[in-house]
Amino acid sequence: METRVFPLLSSFLSIIFLATSQASDLHIPHQIHLLRPQSGAHGHDIPGLSCLSWRLSVETHNLVGWKTVPQQCENYVGHYMLGKQYRDDSKAVVNEALLYAQSLKVAGDGKEIWVFDIDETTLSNLPYFAKHGFGTEPYNATTFNEWVMEGKGLALPETLKLYQKVLSLGIKIVFLTGRTESQRSVTATNLKKVGFHTWEKLILRGPSYTGKPAVAYKSNERKIFEKNGYRIIGNIGDQWSDILGTNTGNRTFKLPDPLYYVGKQCRKYVGHYMLGQQYRDDSKAVINEALLYAQSLKLIGDGKEIWVFDIDKTTLSNLPYFAKHGFGTKPYNATIINGWVMERKAAALPESLKLYKKLLPLKIKVVFLTGRAEEQRIVTTNNLKKFGFHTWEKLILK
Numbered sequence: 184m185e186t187r188v189f190p191l192l193s194s195f196l197s198i199i200f201l202a203t204s205q206a207s208d209l210h211i212p213h214q215i216h217l218l219r220p221q222s223g224a225h226g227h228d229i230p231g232l233s234c235l236s237w238r239l240s241v242e243t244h245n246l247v248g249w250k251t252v253p254q255q256c257e258n259y260v261g262h263y264m265l266g267k268q269y270r271d272d273s274k275a276v277v278n279e280a281l282l283y284a285q286s287l288k289v290a291g292d293g294k295e296i297w298v299f300d301i302d303e304t305t306l307s308n309l310p311y312f313a314k315h316g317f318g319t320e321p322y323n324a325t326t327f328n329e330w331v332m333e334g335k336g337l338a339l340p341e342t343l344k345l346y347q348k349v350l351s352l353g354i355k356i357v358f359l360t361g362r363t364e365s366q367r368s369v370t371a372t373n374l375k376k377v378g379f380h381t382w383e384k385l386i387l388r389g390p391s392y393t394g395k396p397a398v399a400y401k402s403n404e405r406k407i408f409e410k411n412g413y414r415i416i417g418n419i420g421d422q423w424s425d426i427l428g429t430n431t432g433n434r435t436f437k438l439p440d441p442l443y444y445v446g447k448q449c450r451k452y453v454g455h456y457m458l459g460q461q462y463r464d465d466s467k468a469v470i471n472e473a474l475l476y477a478q479s480l481k482l483i484g485d486g487k488e489i490w491v492f493d494i495d496k497t498t499l500s501n502l503p504y505f506a507k508h509g510f511g512t513k514p515y516n517a518t519i520i521n522g523w524v525m526e527r528k529a530a531a532l533p534e535s536l537k538l539y540k541k542l543l544p545l546k547i548k549v550v551f552l553t554g555r556a557e558e559q560r561i562v563t564t565n566n567l568k569k570f571g572f573h574t575w576e577k578l579i580l581k
């Protein structure tokens with residue numbers, strides 16, 4: 184028996200050893216992902232735990248048009264950027280780019296180019312973001328430009344590796360950046376200082392692109408290259424706006440960046456969403472659950488059971504206002520929005536009206552609790568009644 188068991192046991196152990204040593208070689212952390220990461224005991228928030236999902240949606244471009252990193256993710260993003268994971272994720276991207284580059288049969292006619300974005304692709308602004316809340320503070324053009332003008336951007340080491348490889352293959356380098364023409368000299372100096380010493384062209388955003396989305400600017404500049412007989416072999420950036428659009432090149436590579444989101448092209452997206460079927464469908468999905476819940480209740484019917492409704496964008500829609508004012512892309516202007524409220528033209532949100540009408544026969548009292556001000560009581564009352572919300576237990580204004 185001994186002679187039979189022992190080899191088995193030893194091969195079993197060697198398999199375990201192999202498995203564990205492979206796992207530690209690859210530095211795979213054994214993370215436990217909670218089923219309900221946003222709530223702890225008694226439903227209390229556990230700050231930070233959903234930040235991994237947040238970052239995943241950012242990197243996969245499911246989350247678009249976001250303005251800042253959620254406050255509760257500051258530590259998470261800070262640890263990610265300063266720790267090993269950011270480097271590992273960048274390495275995984277660059278390794279693929281290197282494999283691709285090596286596989287190319289380069290013509291070497293000087294017309295093959297590889298497009299590199301600059302900020303968070305070639306140069307890192309991490310010292311700036313570490314001082315400014317790792318993306319949790321709103322973008323401040325003044326302080327960010329001051330930082331750029333210091334010329335202290337760091338080389339992103341994995342990208343530097345790719346840059347050197349691409350150069351050695353005889354492919355030309357093009358830097359295509361959202362930085363402005365006025366930052367040309369500081370950018371060139373900064374690039375050279377950290378090892379990016381040569382390029383075919385450094386393209387900065389000229390005045391003709393002011394106010395244009397990044398995707399349009401970068402697409403157009405790449406198109407000009409192709410018109411001039413260049414062939415874009417590769418294209419690497421940290422923003423989706425670097426690699427979407429037209430003339431994107433034979434292959435694109437997306438580096439991680441959970442710090443900020445470039446692109447003003449969401450106005451159209453939000454507009455289509457709000458005016459189209461999807462907003463209605465999404466609202467319906469919410470209300471259907473609420474209806475099911477309401478139907479399932481065993482109510483006492485003592486007149487003390489209430490359902491709280493918010494008003495703006497819950498009960499009444501301000502869509503005509505927002506359609507006129509950039510679908511949320513313009514800063515909030517209290518004067519204009521109060522003027523709109525006074526017109527009492529806010530229509531009922533049809534799904535919410537359905538819920539409202541369901542609750543009344545169930546003898547659940549409706550309470551409206553709104554951020555609108557007390558001086559808007561009459562106009563709000565009129566507006567609610569005009570669109571079918573004719574009765575309530577209480578209307579609470581600020």
Ligand SMILES: *[C@@H]1O[C@H](CO)[C@@H](O)[C@H](O)[C@H]1NC(C)=O
Binds near residue numbers: 323324325326
């Ligand atoms: C940007 O930062 C500067 C300097 O701290 C400050 O004076 C300014 O108000 C900020 N701008 C915005 C839009 O927050």
Ligand SMILES: *[C@@H]1O[C@H](CO)[C@@H](O)[C@H](O)[C@H]1NC(C)=O
Binds near residue numbers: 416
């Ligand atoms: C790049 O794509 C074009 C168009 O699909 C193709 O003709 C060309 O061979 C590709 N070049 C490389 C280097 O893969």
Ligand SMILES: *[C@@H]1O[C@H](CO)[C@@H](O)[C@H](O)[C@H]1NC(C)=O
Binds near residue numbers: 516517518519
């Ligand atoms: C809000 O809009 C009004 C009217 O267009 C304008 O006069 C005012 O300057 C705006 N306020 C802000 C804070 O932008």
